[in-house]
Amino acid sequence: MSLTREQLLDGYRRMRAQREFDERMRREFEAGTVPGFIHLYCGQEAIAAAACMHLRDTDYIGSTHRGHGHCIAKGCDIGEMLLEIYCKQGGLCNGKGGSMHIADMNKGMLGANAIVGAAPPIAVGAALAAWSQGTDGVALAFIGDGASNQGTVFEALNLASVLKLPMIFMYENNGYAEFTGAKYHVGGGDIAARAGAFGMPAPKVDGTDFFAVHDAMAAAVARARSGQGPSAIEAVASRWYGHFQGDPQAYRSREELDEVRRSGDPLKKFRERVLAESWLEDSDMDAIDQELRELIDEKVAVAKAAPNPDTEALYTDVYLEY
């Protein structure tokens, strides 16, 4: 274990922020305060946290419709994210994007994306920019198990492989694409093997194990930064809730959901491990929990109270100049 205390706390904070955020969003959605619809990331927090810890603000990620966790882990401001989810003035997209389009170029966040499989080619473009300019920047795309079937994702893999781009493909196998199980929709059953066919390393890891993701990612980033080309990682972690909030999940058995709750909590696993190894103490993490709870309480209140964009905003920002 080569992580410093600071790194451990950082990792924990990134995970806890995601959890606190999406659990709160879930309650707010149920209370009817959130516009549109939202897709919760609970259960998958270790993937985004461990992946993004290796990235700088000048590195890029491409995200998905289930992007809250990715944004938080990449360093997007939680207050501005909330303003965006509430579609308010001052939100990261000034209220025009909403939950499925949060983006922040200053943090290297190329956008959540409501088109399944659209982000990987875009992230490959960011990797191409680094490669073309000869920097050591890298880019990463998050890809769901369902998205792993979309043609665009294969094209992104191939282009990154052909040009040896500093690119990481992070498959998040959470078991479902909407209401259809990965057991059914992934032809051949092996997502990682798809990336492997393009000649890149493609380890499969437990996505609820922060340390496993962290290690796999360390290797992938090192490879990318040193000009050796792309990698993929398949991280397996069950989705806790429905596809979108409100989905009754009739396609999942009671037993499966119980099992997910029992064994699929990356935060619990992290805490058990760091306590067992005496790397951190309960109080370290409790303090973070408390701090984040207060932060999100505050920011949710601010977001709810914030002004709507003017009607005029409908017409602006289509072009820089037209």
Add this chain to the structure above:
Amino acid sequence: MSLTREQLLDGYRRMRAQREFDERMRREFEAGTVPGFIHLYCGQEAIAAAACMHLRDTDYIGSTHRGHGHCIAKGCDIGEMLLEIYCKQGGLCNGKGGSMHIADMNKGMLGANAIVGAAPPIAVGAALAAWSQGTDGVALAFIGDGASNQGTVFEALNLASVLKLPMIFMYENNGYAEFTGAKYHVGGGDIAARAGAFGMPAPKVDGTDFFAVHDAMAAAVARARSGQGPSAIEAVASRWYGHFQGDPQAYRSREELDEVRRSGDPLKKFRERVLAESWLEDSDMDAIDQELRELIDEKVAVAKAAPNPDTEALYTDVYLEY
């Protein structure tokens, strides 16, 4: 070797017809008699011949821009093909499709296709029709090395794998996509492995060896007809001529082209083998050569002399009823 004399003659005839056809098209194009532009199949004839020998008129193939050989091997009428290439009334598409769109539903030929990678999903649909109706029909898609990079092709592979469709993906690796070498554009370098990643058998064979393709195809068809699902085959055979007729091929070295001519002739290889094994005699094949030469002479003359479609034809056949 389990092929009968009739089968051997059939295989030879299918190959020779393709060769004779495209060599003649080449000369005609150079002489300026052919409209549009054409892509010659010379060097790859064993693939189409050996593959289509296993198929019935009620089985389907999806083809490419380089489709003359596929059409001939699947049994399209040579005269009607020529009428089509000359864009004449009575051509397989009544002159509206031309070289890149020859189709014949009665022969299970779903169309040459000028969009790279478009045919595999369509052929998968034909396989799906057989599967849905419970027949033992199969479908096959021809896919270039260049096309193997197109997202649509991966989607076709996956859908066929998920539904266990009676489908065969025939990769034709002829070394180039237009002017760019497969060595460069195939990420990871292994086309067959891409299909393998979807859990289907994906042997790689010498595409200039009729017998090798024939054997691989026998296994794939048997698997498909018996409901065991899709297969892929990567058949490697160099393209003799330019991407389109007239391409100066500055990207290929003299040595490469010499080598192709020396070792890349499937007809020559076939003849040597059947003579060495005493399965056929020179005279068997010479007779076929002669017959096909005369046939194509005659049909080219007919096609050149045939009437153009009426101008009215521009407006018909957009819909069955509108």
Add this chain to the structure above:
Amino acid sequence: MAKKTVREAINETLAQEMRRDPRVIVLGEDVAGGKGGTSDTEEAAGGVFGLTAGLYKEFGGRRVIDTPITESAIIGAAGGAALAGMRPVAELMFIDFIGVCLDQIMNQIAKFRYMFGGKATTPVTIRTMIGAGMGAGPQHSGALYPMLTMVPGLKVVVPSNAYDAKGLLATAIRDDDPVIFCEHKALYTEACEVPDEDYTIPFGQANITREGEHVTLVAFSRMVLFANQVADRLAREGISVEVIDPRTTSPLDEDAIFDSVDKTGRLVVVDESNPMCSMASEVASLVACEAFECLRAPIAKVTAPHTPVPAHPELEKEYVPSVAKIESAVRRVLLDSDVKAAATG
């Protein structure tokens, strides 16, 4: 006769057509919705919005086919299956997803018949959701039917109510040409009287939802509801508005529009699409070219602005042509023609 929602009408029609013709199959993402899950049902959802509920149970997995997320393969396979004799009904969940499968729609399915010289038949129906109003954001809210209307070889249907949805969907499925069937998501819960037995409504035949004398209001899909409201409201003032619902954009019932403008001399077209190269532009230009002499006033188009659909619900409301905007366009056209009549009269 029972009242049914658009959703119910569509669901019922799918079942009836599948019973009627064994060649009809349904394929798409989650059309059963439950395959590969852990509960004991393989049809847990019946489509994201329940449009295909019950079909898997009745017709089984070889006719109601859950697919991976793979729009190009869904549409391509529908095309290939059609060439091989089936009558597939493919679901493209949101029309916004044409971006990942347009080739199969535009260059393949739509062109087979023509480019194969009239020798191929492609009876594919593509069901897809259109429209804003649900807070679904910039990539799930488009009214992109003009983009497909312009494609030769396609027929495009934009039903505005449950009765039409049922009859037009039956026509679509029985039609031997490829049809894009556009379901406005904000209409799913709209109900009207719908017969239980199956029936068809011919394409290219407009429905005159309000008869009137003073101005012709052509509206598509959900906009027909708004247009009707405007007509009803103005009727109270003695302004008589004729509302035309073309029901299909391709073929387009040009004659119904010409006949109406011949009578009224005034035209307003309402289209939820973006303005450029829209159906509003198409209809307006047709009248300006073919029925110019009838016109007593400038034509008015009421469309969405040249912007994406914003996520914010209030901005989204402002984006969609509203009853108020339509009404004011109608009043403007009437005013303009008064002015013109005064000037020339």
Add this chain to the structure above:
Amino acid sequence: MAKKTVREAINETLAQEMRRDPRVIVLGEDVAGGKGGTSDTEEAAGGVFGLTAGLYKEFGGRRVIDTPITESAIIGAAGGAALAGMRPVAELMFIDFIGVCLDQIMNQIAKFRYMFGGKATTPVTIRTMIGAGMGAGPQHSGALYPMLTMVPGLKVVVPSNAYDAKGLLATAIRDDDPVIFCEHKALYTEACEVPDEDYTIPFGQANITREGEHVTLVAFSRMVLFANQVADRLAREGISVEVIDPRTTSPLDEDAIFDSVDKTGRLVVVDESNPMCSMASEVASLVACEAFECLRAPIAKVTAPHTPVPAHPELEKEYVPSVAKIESAVRRVLLDSDVKAAATG
């Protein structure tokens, strides 16, 4: 000043812009054309039609990037690279291939700025070939610019000559919004005088290629050549035709069109696209809505028919709006207005 073809003008501009700004990169299929081959050059082709010849040699493989056949990844990567600070020029070989990459164009690149609240800039130029006339058949001959013109967030350029091609391409590459640059393949060999030094031509500013009094003829891309011929021919009869080349369809120089129609009272629009939801419809409808009072005759649209492009060269010729068809539309409009003038006068 030297005469240059459209092809030469484009090639020269690409080189000049790459010299001017190191962030400009070129990517696409075969843009070098020779990678992975066996000859000793990696730039054997410089694009299928030689448009990018010489660039690889001068700027190397990290700025002139041969890609696999992978349009979604080409366009997507251009978009991502732009977000990351580059100014990519992506080549989409034929516009007909938008079917396999439209999502990246329409839902991603075009919308980034808007849906990210004005905080992202996407300076992508997509160069692509349009048009019939080369016997390339139904899947390689479309004039699909209306399909992109309708997409908010995109600018669409349709140059009709080498001088404009150079200035407009420079503007496109320096523009911070995404631009679709449509090169008509039948224009590549057309030549005119083109300065050696670089210059820009602003978007949204029409070029009046013929001044006239009697009728306004708006034409796009290659159709401008035909329109000019019609104007020249009719001039001999004393019929004075004003020809407007909008040069960009989005933004569209509406004022130039209104000003001209204000003068002439008559409008003919020529567009090689299919008729429905075309630029012809767009321009005609604009005038019918905004400049109705000026009109002294019905508007006429001259477009391709509602059919795919047939392979047969003679049918293809019949498909493309011809000088004869344009001329007869102009005569019809003049006649119609005489009739109308006679009737009302």
